[in-house]
Amino acid sequence: MNNYIKFPNNNIAIILKYLFHISNILLIIFYLYPGSIFGCFIYKDCGVQPQLTGDFVGNSISSNHFYIFSVISLLGFIAYSKKKTFLIITTYLFLIAVFLELTHIIIPERGYQVEDLAGNILGVVISLIIFFILKLGKKNE
Numbered sequence: 001m002n003n004y005i006k007f008p009n010n011n012i013a014i015i016l017k018y019l020f021h022i023s024n025i026l027l028i029i030f031y032l033y034p035g036s037i038f039g040c041f042i043y044k045d046c047g048v049q050p051q052l053t054g055d056f057v058g059n060s061i062s063s064n065h066f067y068i069f070s071v072i073s074l075l076g077f078i079a080y081s082k083k084k085t086f087l088i089i090t091t092y093l094f095l096i097a098v099f100l101e102l103t104h105i106i107i108p109e110r111g112y113q114v115e116d117l118a119g120n121i122l123g124v125v126i127s128l129i130i131f132f133i134l135k136l137g138k139k140n141e
Contacts, residue, residue, distance in 0.1 A: 016078055016079035020075040027096075032103060034107050036048060047109065060114075060115055060118060061122055062113070063119065065101075065120050069121075069122075069123025070123040071123075071127075074131060078131065078134075081131075100120070101120055
């Protein structure tokens with residue numbers, strides 16, 4: 001019995017890995033930019049961050065951060081679902097979720113927020129749960 005999700009076509013796995021790496025590079029660029037790149041383009045004001053939806057649980061969890069880390073984490077979990085690499089990717093995603101938010105302490109025009117950190121971590125955790133549900137569904141087929 002294999003411990004990873006098999007793709008019907010190896011090309012899908014390769015594409016998912018490329019998407020994961022490209023999305024990570026973009027995440028790091030957007031996170032480390034002093035200000036909001038999206039705010040610069042959408043509002044012509046780099047100090048304004050566009051909000052996709054309202055924050056969760058009484059504004060204590062950032063929805064934008066949750067969405068981004070959910071998508072990137074799920075891509076990573078599926079692309080690197082083999083047992084050996086899965087542990088590495090899981091550790092990486094949790095570390096990058098914390099590290100990137102902590103960098104906002106020193107980046108001008110950015111600020112560390114517990115709500116953002118909570119969104120980052122919750123995005124990784126929810127994606128992990130979804131991945132295990134998908135994995136269990138594949139085993140039962």
